[in-house]
Amino acid sequence: MSRISVLVVDDSATMRSLIAATLRRDTDIEVVGFANDPLEARDAIKRLNPDVVTLDVEMPNMDGLTFLEKIMRLRPTPVVMVSTLTQAGAEVTLAALEIGAVDCVGKPGAGVTAAEAFGDLAMKVKAAARARVRPLGSAPVVEKREGYSGGDKIVAIGSSTGGVEALLTVISAFPENCPPTVITQHMPATFTKSFAQRLDRASAAHVTEAVEGAPLETGRVYLAPGGHTHLEITSGAHPRCRLVPADPVNGHRPSVDVMFNSAAKHGPRVVAALLTGMGRDGAQGLLALKEKGARTIGQDEASCVVYGMPRAAFELGAVEKQLPLGRIGPAILDLCSAAAPGRDQ
Template sequence: MIKILIADDSAFMRKVLSDLFAAQPDFEVVGTAINGRDAIEKVKQYDPDLLTMDVQMPVMDGLNALAVIMEIHPMPVVMLSSLTKEGTDETIRALSLGAVDFISKAGGSISRIDTIEADILAKCRAAAKANVRSAVAGARAAERAEKEREKKKTASPVMRRIDLPRHTAHETPTGPSPFAAGKWENPLLRPRSKVFTPHSTSPAEVVPPTAGGGKLVAIGTSTGGPQALQSVITRLPKDLPCGVVVVQHMPPGFTKSLAARLDSLSAVHVKEAEDGDLIRPGCVYIAPGNYHMRVSGSGGGRKIVLGQDPPVGNHRPAVNVLFDSVAPIGRRLVAVIMTGMGSDGTEGMKKIKAEGGYSIAQDESTSVVYGMPKSVVDAGLADEIRPVTDIARAIVAAVER
């Protein structure tokens, strides 16, 4: 039985959602809340398995309430949001704060709930299984470990006293003087046996700035992905010598807001991919919702190719489609699979490994849903298994190899 708490400032919406869940054999509505502050108190009181929460509420909105809840009582949260530009931006912020999923309210409210009833129930059932508390705890532990490593790196060196032999001004060295009879010469003034000449590079040999050494990073993720992507992409250095392509399962309209938010927080440039985009070093390209993304070309001529061919495994964009297209890059490819439901990416990763590519999987402790990474790990396809806070470091190290 899934104990659910419903937070919405609309009495109508509280009633509609309560009736919907109460009619299901696997849900129990333990309470309702009228605003964000009320939701925080009800979470403490009822300890529900799942919280649905509207973004826009008086007294305390859903975003501020979510931030508090994820700090004091991490749990699965599904947000209700509008499809307006403001609504999509707020939804991305909510997902970055730790919300598992969201339900879009067409026209600003769920006036025709019967048209999305199945979607609401499916998302809430899936969200209730999310490993939010363990993921938050794991991420915090990994972050503490990372800070400890950085602290040790920057710690002041220990000064140790070394006793050197002491001589007085009246001591006379024994043996012949090295300066006698011209026997001593300064080694720095000896003639060089070979003069070093720098290698001159002809214009034809210069690597184009778009090539990035011919390497590429490909990332696939789903449920819990926006928060994981924020953890990884914001840690990538500005001078990353190659481009990064990302598939995040997300409907149309939301990937642009996701890219804009990550771009504002990161040293690298992040954008929603457009058909024909040239892949440049230090740039991250996120597949737009409802479009498959592939990579064509080689070296400095690699480009983004978007298409609306049929969904693969019910996904468009699909991680397998991206991974299939980049597998021929071989040893110059670094593929990353992160939190998400199901197994999208595993078949593509098999092809990547067969071509000699390098793979990194997010670990179970920091995954909101340990589905997609688990599938890759269980298939023996992961070269590294890392907590989310360590994935950027692993990417940089793999690219530099």
């Protein structure tokens, strides 16, 4: 099998060298070229036809977002963004993921070595090479559901690679009185606050980062903060968010499996969905939920950026029904509706 070809685009020669050195340690990857700015990158993409582009956010002659838009409109190619781990960098990177970048990594900075910052870069590049990239403007059509009447259900959603677009699509379908919802998305700590704000602007529901002890309330969506904790929900009639310091699970912190396993205590009260993502995180947890009587949904292969986590769950028998992305939000509300208990999608 041929190696994955990568074009590295960054205005810093030092950063280009660091990225290339990191990727060349993986024998499945070949760095085929470099570009200092988008103008050079445009010609290099035409000449080299790389499988994946790593793209800096801030560059001369044309910023990374503008160039990414041109790539996704004219020549859709898997892109991994390389961003400074700052608040401004987080907001720009989230915008890039919305436009169509497959994933992101943070640059080395104060107290962060290149080995730490780029530890999973090769893995993300290989996942990007397998990803489905769609032309800009081809976002999924979201089905609207009228007449949601509320109930006592809890919603749990897990996602990873491709999850920014997927979660925006699902949560934008939620009404102001949506069921209490917890989300774990694999994302650096610097990004989750900005992402919660972006979800909040896209939805009639109120979306925030989860905090320790927050009660799960109607109309509220709680996003697991990135960093050193996993998001769990407590047992009992009035569950709360719990942030648990612990080692990574399945290589992730926060982990979808940890959140799903904590939700399994609520059994039939839970409606859970596992969206696009690389790997297996969430598959075992979704199975535990299903075995406890929860309703479970998996995103289908055709609408996933990376059909990894939903595939693993489907193969375990954890998925009650697979659905395209645009139907998942309304289906969750159907299953949660007090007016239609047990109604199928």
